Amino acid sequence: MTVRDGMDALIIGGGRMGSALGSLMAQQGRRVELWVRSEARAQEINETHRNTAYLPEVTLSPKLRATTALAESIPRAPLLIMALPSTAFREVARAVGDVVEGDQIIVHTTKGFEVDTFKRMSQILREETCALKVGVLSGPTIAAEILAGHPAGALVASGFDEVITKFQALVEGSFFRVYGGRDVTGTEIAGAFKNVVAVATGAVDGMGFGGTTKWLLVTRGLNEMGQLGVAMGADVLTFGGLVGVGDLAATCASGNSVNYQLGLRLSRGEKLADIVETLPSAAEAIPTTDAIMRNASRLGLELPIVSVVYGLLHGELSLEACLARLMSIPVGSELAAFGPN
């Protein structure tokens, strides 16, 4: 077996989360490298300790080393962290799969499904690599706040204790508290689903309603998240934790998320195509909503909030029609979808 003593972890992807994790771990004395695609970005990180495209407000740890040599770096790392957008995930996973060996751990931080297949990222990892010990990191974390040393929390979920404890060791000593859990499926669903609710929340805020309406919507959105999760084999309690409630509430409260902004601007009458062109990054909610809608009925689910967000995104429902539809649903029992209560 290869001796992997070159570093403690290789982070694959130099966006906000990848750069923040790399910098935090380097700060804690861990030997980490950050793979980025572009030579210019690698050079910027190595020479100026900045990543102006993604984290302009932050100075990264000078101990964090960036690289563009994926195949050369992978064999030296016992643990890989894939921090990529869902659209790039399979392609990079395939490149990782060409090199990775069965003893290596892969944890990803991606929030979204593969649209065409409705697959979760951990499923793609299993399809494209021989790695068995995979996991997912998720939670309500803002990259700049983690780097500023604010108390932060997230969950790493994996079927393997070793994945959890090895990841926890990478941030030990910092104020970034990484809890462990078993529910990979639920963690991945929660991270993707929250973006759909963020769109709805932006729209509701744009309509001039207050906290009463917003948190009704968020809570019912959480209920739909749980329904989808349970139908896909998740543990319902996962959605009450950091990756569910925590991330969902943080996203909907802050108003900074791209998906929230999308909903807000739709509520002001802007056209989807115009909004998408001017958003700072891709709105994951658009493909995620499509993917959930295509699979909900197969799973026997009615998800009213996802359904109106879909109608709103595709120009099939006005704001008023969305509201009227949600208000016309009989209330019944709050937890009816989760069995007799």
Added chain:
Amino acid sequence: MTVRDGMDALIIGGGRMGSALGSLMAQQGRRVELWVRSEARAQEINETHRNTAYLPEVTLSPKLRATTALAESIPRAPLLIMALPSTAFREVARAVGDVVEGDQIIVHTTKGFEVDTFKRMSQILREETCALKVGVLSGPTIAAEILAGHPAGALVASGFDEVITKFQALVEGSFFRVYGGRDVTGTEIAGAFKNVVAVATGAVDGMGFGGTTKWLLVTRGLNEMGQLGVAMGADVLTFGGLVGVGDLAATCASGNSVNYQLGLRLSRGEKLADIVETLPSAAEAIPTTDAIMRNASRLGLELPIVSVVYGLLHGELSLEACLARLMSIPVGSELAAFGPN
């Protein structure tokens, strides 16, 4: 059996929630009366349709009639809604108990425990009245927003379907969506517990942390709420609904709650006694924290957030000591308290 055809519901307590519910129901054409203690307040409501002490920004429905005659009004109402502070609850429940008969329904909206006994309000209702069909209404509702017709949601929990359906009928036709549930215990615990987390959230915001820290705290607070609930016989899923997540997140996000303000001002170095004197209403978190702390160890629980809030309120822990204590707890498994995950 007495024929109760004088009205659809009697609301007992003319604070924010009682007045808002009364006005909303009257607006929907229900025959409701509002009991208030003071003649002057009854006169103000009946003559000017305002309740300046509690809802200064709102005009109430002119169809809402206020009364000060409790014993005379009770026999005419099939359903009583007790909307009172926890400190006044037993005394008024006893007065209700002198008159109420076994066929009448009582729903309360009080968020808090009886401090000395750690009893929930529904337990007090059973002790002080012959009413069997009791229930509790709770959720993330702001009185003025309900009255403005904003979509709003809450849960009425009762062991009796009749309580749920009769209450739902009182608001039917409005945008106030009242879901049904069975878990009276969990609903009551959630409403009381959230005030403790609101203090902690105010303190965290006062320390200058951002959303990452705030929602870590809120989510771990929810975890402690669930632990207390399960130990007291509640259904853990209740805490993922409107009375748990919904009310907790709404309270912590808005920053308007008295308990949040208390935490914020403690974090700025003000003394508890000075803060309490100038708060607009009683901070339920103070007695609630004491009551939970007195009972946690009996229930076999360690509740770190409640514990540091207690220390902060009683001047036993500085902010820095609170933070250091929370950060020194080993992270472990997120849902460890809820069995193997």
